[in-house]
Amino acid sequence: MRYYETPRISIDRFVEEYEFLNNFYPCRMELDNIVYPNAEAAYQAQKCTDTEEKRVFSQLDPMAAKRRGRALSPPPDWDRVRRRAMERVLRAKFLQNPELAAALLDTGDRMLQEGNGWHDLYWGVDLKTGAGENHLGLLLMALRADLRAGRLVPAAANLYHRAAFPGLRICLEDRDITCSDCACIVNAANETLLGGSGVDGAIHRAAGPELRAECRLLGGCRTGEAKLTKGYRLKAAHVIHTVGPVYGGPDGDEALSACYQNALELAAAHHIPTIAFPILSAGKFGYPPQKAAEIAVAAVRRWLEAHPESPMTVTFSCVQPALYAAMEKTLSRLARRGSSALTSDPVP
Numbered sequence: 001m002r003y004y005e006t007p008r009i010s011i012d013r014f015v016e017e018y019e020f021l022n023n024f025y026p027c028r029m030e031l032d033n034i035v036y037p038n039a040e041a042a043y044q045a046q047k048c049t050d051t052e053e054k055r056v057f058s059q060l061d062p063m064a065a066k067r068r069g070r071a072l073s074p075p076p077d078w079d080r081v082r083r084r085a086m087e088r089v090l091r092a093k094f095l096q097n098p099e100l101a102a103a104l105l106d107t108g109d110r111m112l113q114e115g116n117g118w119h120d121l122y123w124g125v126d127l128k129t130g131a132g133e134n135h136l137g138l139l140l141m142a143l144r145a146d147l148r149a150g151r152l153v154p155a156a157a158n159l160y161h162r163a164a165f166p167g168l169r170i171c172l173e174d175r176d177i178t179c180s181d182c183a184c185i186v187n188a189a190n191e192t193l194l195g196g197s198g199v200d201g202a203i204h205r206a207a208g209p210e211l212r213a214e215c216r217l218l219g220g221c222r223t224g225e226a227k228l229t230k231g232y233r234l235k236a237a238h239v240i241h242t243v244g245p246v247y248g249g250p251d252g253d254e255a256l257s258a259c260y261q262n263a264l265e266l267a268a269a270h271h272i273p274t275i276a277f278p279i280l281s282a283g284k285f286g287y288p289p290q291k292a293a294e295i296a297v298a299a300v301r302r303w304l305e306a307h308p309e310s311p312m313t314v315t316f317s318c319v320q321p322a323l324y325a326a327m328e329k330t331l332s333r334l335a336r337r338g339s340s341a342l343t344s345d346p347v348p
């Protein structure tokens with residue numbers, strides 16, 4: 001039985017399908033005219049008084065933001081104002097990402113506790129001893145109550161950027177793949193196909209338990225292979241699950257290319273016209289961003305070029321700034337070579 005299948009009154013770790021409650025969860029939010037890629041970056045930036053210093057955080061992945069924030073000397077009254085700073089960040093995160101507000105409401109009346117093993121007794125509680133003040137959990141529960149009572153209202157849609165590379169039949173977006181408008185999204189699954197952390201947990205949470213029930217019937221999936229299910233509560237009608245390789249293993253790059261090619265083959269066999277990929281193996285499986293980006297683009301290009309008659313357009317959904325930058329660089333280089341037009345517009 002996996003963590004999220006255990007019947008429970010409280011949610012006492014922000015992992016797997018509850019990872020969206022974690023400040024490391026990738027999601028865009030704007031605060032004081034700066035757009036951040038995750039709540040950790042937005043929070044750590046609040047330690048800076050200088051706007052240009054704050055702006056540096058708009059490009060940081062959560063771990064880099066945490067490290068940089070720790071190295072700063074915070075304002076003298078930080079201990080007094082940090083809870084209020086976190087409240088503003090959480091409001092921005094959930095009100096500007098309506099799908100996350102809905103997921104927070106879906107936690108019902110369950111106690112939210114940021115159980116951790118790194119002895120943060122202010123924002124969370126120690127998983128072993130249960131000691132801690134749990135301010136992050138308390139703020140999330142207060143926000144949930146405000147949402148439920150209608151005192152706070154989420155935006156109608158979230159903000160993201162989309163770069164089109166029409167000559168390549170490829171787009172790049174910096175929004176969460178679970179919000180994709182494509183007919184099919186690709187899940188970076190593990191071999192069990194029963195859900196996990198990262199994008200896998202996010203897709204299972206957004207699709208609902210019916211997805212896990214269908215996945216159970218599939219008998220797992222080997223690295224490099226791809227399997228199709230319905231999308232259930234997702235906007236996407238289908239999900240293709242594929243298992244990328246862990247970085248550094250033998251034949252990993254070939255297996256990674258095979259994931260893209262097999263997913264596209266399966267999509268085409270089901271007459272799926274639009275498909276969104278995350279950058280496979282670039283999260284917990286450890287591929288460096290540039291390498292993962294180059295393999296992703298090369299594999300998709302190879303398939304599209306081999307199928308000129310196919311109506312398929314491919315979107316890469318990429319919420320992490322370092323990965324987005326690597327993808328943009330790789331696609332722009334390719335588009336220039338193909339002398340294709342390049343547009344980049346904020347949406348909606």
Ligand SMILES: Nc1c(N[C@@H]2O[C@H](COP(=O)(O)O)[C@@H](O)[C@H]2O)[nH]c(=O)[nH]c1=O
Binds near residue numbers: 197
């Ligand atoms: N967690 C997350 C995304 N994570 C992205 O999915 C890819 C696989 O990472 P991993 O799941 O760690 O193996 C990787 O490119 C990572 O940046 N994407 C999204 O749209 N939404 C999410 O909630």
